Amino acid sequence: MSTSLLELEAVNSFYGDSHILFDVSLTVGRNEVVALLGRNGAGKTTTLRSIMGLVTPRSGSIRLDGRAIAGLPPFEIARLGLQLVPEERAIFGQLTVEENLRLAALTAPNAWSLDRIYEFFPRLRERRRSGGRQLSGGEQQMLAIARALIRDAQVILLDEPFEGLAPLIVRDLVRVSRDLAAQGRTILVVEQNVVAALSFADRVYVLNNGHIAWEGTPAALRGDPALMKAHLGV
Amino acid sequence: MPSTALLLSQAFNGLALGTLLALVASGLTIILGTLGVLNFAHGALFMLGAYAMYVVMAHTGSWLLGLLAGGVFMLVVGVALERLLVRLFYQRPHEDQILVTFGAGIVIVEAVRAYFGGNTKSVPTPPWGQGIVRLGFLFYPTYRLELIGIVAAVLFALYLLLYRTSIGLVVRAGIEDARMVGVLGINVRRAFLAVFALGVLAAGVAGMLYAPIVSVQPDMGGSFLVEAFVVIVIGGLGSYPGAVVGGLIAGEIISLTSAFNTAYSEVMLFAVMALLLVLRPQGLFGSEGRV
Ligand SMILES: Nc1ncnc2c1ncn2[C@@H]1O[C@H](COP(=O)(O)OP(=O)(O)OP(=O)(O)O)[C@@H](O)[C@H]1O
Ligand SMILES: [Mg+2]
Numbered sequence: 001m002s003t004s005l006l007e008l009e010a011v012n013s014f015y016g017d018s019h020i021l022f023d024v025s026l027t028v029g030r031n032e033v034v035a036l037l038g039r040n041g042a043g044k045t046t047t048l049r050s051i052m053g054l055v056t057p058r059s060g061s062i063r064l065d066g067r068a069i070a071g072l073p074p075f076e077i078a079r080l081g082l083q084l085v086p087e088e089r090a091i092f093g094q095l096t097v098e099e100n101l102r103l104a105a106l107t108a109p110n111a112w113s114l115d116r117i118y119e120f121f122p123r124l125r126e127r128r129r130s131g132g133r134q135l136s137g138g139e140q141q142m143l144a145i146a147r148a149l150i151r152d153a154q155v156i157l158l159d160e161p162f163e164g165l166a167p168l169i170v171r172d173l174v175r176v177s178r179d180l181a182a183q184g185r186t187i188l189v190v191e192q193n194v195v196a197a198l199s200f201a202d203r204v205y206v207l208n209n210g211h212i213a214w215e216g217t218p219a220a221l222r223g224d225p226a227l228m229k230a231h232l233g234v
Numbered sequence: 235m236p237s238t239a240l241l242l243s244q245a246f247n248g249l250a251l252g253t254l255l256a257l258v259a260s261g262l263t264i265i266l267g268t269l270g271v272l273n274f275a276h277g278a279l280f281m282l283g284a285y286a287m288y289v290v291m292a293h294t295g296s297w298l299l300g301l302l303a304g305g306v307f308m309l310v311v312g313v314a315l316e317r318l319l320v321r322l323f324y325q326r327p328h329e330d331q332i333l334v335t336f337g338a339g340i341v342i343v344e345a346v347r348a349y350f351g352g353n354t355k356s357v358p359t360p361p362w363g364q365g366i367v368r369l370g371f372l373f374y375p376t377y378r379l380e381l382i383g384i385v386a387a388v389l390f391a392l393y394l395l396l397y398r399t400s401i402g403l404v405v406r407a408g409i410e411d412a413r414m415v416g417v418l419g420i421n422v423r424r425a426f427l428a429v430f431a432l433g434v435l436a437a438g439v440a441g442m443l444y445a446p447i448v449s450v451q452p453d454m455g456g457s458f459l460v461e462a463f464v465v466i467v468i469g470g471l472g473s474y475p476g477a478v479v480g481g482l483i484a485g486e487i488i489s490l491t492s493a494f495n496t497a498y499s500e501v502m503l504f505a506v507m508a509l510l511l512v513l514r515p516q517g518l519f520g521s522e523g524r525v
Pocket of ligand 2: 046159
């Protein structure tokens with residue numbers, strides 16, 4: 001597909017000697033929302049980390065808008081408009097909410113204003129002077145997403161954005177994710193919460209033991225209980 | 235029992251020593267916090283600052299010029315040390331980092347000894363710092379009193395740099411999670427260079443300011459290094475407020491104890507550190523599970 005914004009081709013990634021990703025190929029089109037699903041330890045996080053440059057693939061290629069990015073350091077990849085929102089959220093607990101946002105905006109050429117971010121996340125405006133460590137799980141996740149947004153990232157990698165959050169907050173964040181997609185942002189989302197992920201994804205990949213085991217639409221996946229059970233355990 | 239005047243004068247000495255320890259320790263702690271490197275060359279760099287002041291004062295007699303030229307010199311040393319040596323060790327085990335910085339410290343000390351000789355140099359007190367002032371019933375050396383103010387100003391400038399500028403924002407974030415700083419588009423390597431040079435500058439400026447009131451000789455940094463380690467343990471590894479408060483506490487402990495018995499001042503310092511570690515292992519301002 002020549003219209004793909006993000007394209008992985010036969011990516012193999014390792015931690016030391018352990019081979020984690022095996023010839024992973026996937027594409028994410030411009031303005032598409034793609035879900036990457038799979039059991040614990042399947043290699044979902046490793047896939048996102050490989051794209052962000054936190055893990056350097058030993059072979060294979062990763063292209064962002066046609067440009068090879070595998071091997072670049074994370075800060076250069078971020079400057080190309082791709083942003084990982086990590087599983088552990090990685091909020092700076094000693095910095096305030098506003099400082100977390102200002103830090104993220106520092107090197108972004110088209111950074112959003114704080115006001116625009118606060119319009120998107122009114123809760124963060126209320127909490128802007130709070131230290132990162134004082135935030136609730138939901139607020140931390142909002143801030144983690146807001147840091148990607150203030151950079152005006154075109155491609156956002158969301159690693160388990162709904163993990164450990166109350167259903168009401170998950171509903172809010174699903175709405176936020178839909179809004180992002182509606183704005184024309186491209187999203188690759190990893191989730192254990194299959195129902196929530198399928199509710200806003202255009203396309204799905206299933207990862208199993210480091211191999212892409214299935215690719216299709218949310219409707220096709222929902223219509224195949226055996227597949228859901230085999231690869232996702234739901 | 236020592237006289238009130240002696241105790242009071244020792245309390246002032248504690249403040250002078252404490253602010254300087256705070257300055258040395260803040261350099262050590264931001265390097266440790268951000269880069270993860272315990273810089274064993276820090277004492278030697280403190281000494282190098284004192285010699286820089288000695289050289290400029292000997293040639294020009296200008297304290298201000300000594301501070302400026304010495305500051306530039308320390309920045310150059312810091313940048314060279316990071317680029318040529320320390321940088322190669324970021325990914326290496328802590329033992330390797332300790333060995334290489336320890337080795338760099340020895341090289342600096344011996345190079346100074348080879349060039350200047352091992353004997354003590356004295357650095358004159360600047361004209362505005364000569365004499366003594368009368369504080370109520372206490373007579374106290376003018377320069378020491380001014381020193382407290384000068385170092386407090388330097389510490390405040392460092393505070394502004396760390397808490398009111400973008401560079402400071404990057405440094406503080408880097409202390410928590412340098413990798414995430416990179417993920418947010420910031421060139422952490424460049425930030426690391428700035429942090430290391432800044433830490434070296436802090437050690438050097440402390441040496442320059444301290445030079446007129448101590449005997450300047452190649453080994454003068456050794457005990458300061460040990461005390462600075464204790465300070466950052468007390469204050470919490472990687473914490474700037476911790477380095478400042480820890481420095482003041484350590485300065486007072488050392489000075490007040492030596493009013494009773496000089497031999498016990500270091501012992502007392504270590505005892506307080508041990509007690510604190512039992513009660514609060516992460517130090518006064520440290521966060522749990524860090525570094
Ligand atoms: N830093 C690491 N060093 C060594 N092995 C690792 C490391 N991180 C993850 N692994 C291993 O790599 C495999 C894939 O991990 P990864 O985190 O990518 O899985 P995941 O699909 O994101 O799982 P989860 O749903 O639990 O987040 C697992 O077997 C894991 O144990
Ligand atoms: Mg994961």
